[in-house]
Amino acid sequence: MRLNNGFEIPQIGVGTWTLRGETARQNVRLALQAGFRHVDTAQMYENESEVGLGIADSNVLRSEIFVTTKVSTGIMRNGSEAVRQSIDESLARLNTGYIDLLLIHWPVKDCVRDTWQVMEDYVRQGKVRSIGVSNFNRHHLDDLLSYANIWPAVNQIEVHPLMTQEKNIAYNHALGIQVEAWGPFGQGDIDVIGHPLLQSLAAKYQKTASQIVLRWIIQRDLITIPRAKPNHFKENLDIMAFSLSNDDMQAISALNQNLRSNALNDPETFPW
Secondary structure: OEOOOOOEOOOEOEEOOOOOHHHHHHHHHHHHHHOOOEEEOOHHHOOHHHHHHHHHHHOOOHHHOEEEEEEOHHHHOOOHHHHHHHHHHHHHHHOOOOEEEEEEOOOOOOOHHHHHHHHHHHHHHOOEEEEEEEOOOHHHHHHHHOOOOOOOOEEEEEOEOOEOOHHHHHHHHHOOOEEEEEOOOOOOOOOOOOOHHHHHHHHHHOOOHHHHHHHHHHHOOOEEOOEOOHHHHHHHHOOOOOOOOHHHHHHHHOOOOOOOOOOOOOOOOOOO
């Protein structure tokens, strides 16, 4: 998918949240060797070094891989110089030469402006190609856009059939900001995949419920990053050969309950 600065981002990638150590390294390598070209990590995940090693192990050309990382909330609270140092450290840990997409992980109160200005500087230096945000609602975006010199390319937010985010997505798209869905299958106590409708549609299309969810996301013109699990790589990539009907798309969207996988993951009440 084309970003508002002319760069392109693979519509489906692999997330690395909860992956640590050798598992992170191996899963990233296997994902790239399976055909993925988009890897998502974050400073808070504490696995950037392993992600970088997995990329190196894969023997896939760097120019073919899209790498995302995120500035952590704790770092943002420590000011501009701490943010600058953290980005330098991310670049060193990843060892990929540059970062394709650098995101603000959460809209930390009174810290976004300083962080964004540092991120813009890294774009000007050529060390970061695109910058964006994560978990931003409309008013967070409005505030950022009141002073941003570089427009955010991506907003990464929680999206799954029980949390459809239709208004937020429409607003981002109207601004030319691509939306990336994290947690497409839900997390914690939310069982998206086991929902009877999704199981029924899986039987109808002769696909898995996971593939139905990913196809629903793709047909909404969203990007998504399901967790890097080797036993699901082929399944997750094999979603371009079928389409959901409009009626089935609407039926899935009608499951919406504005239900977050974790009540704490609400940008309006987030602890920071």
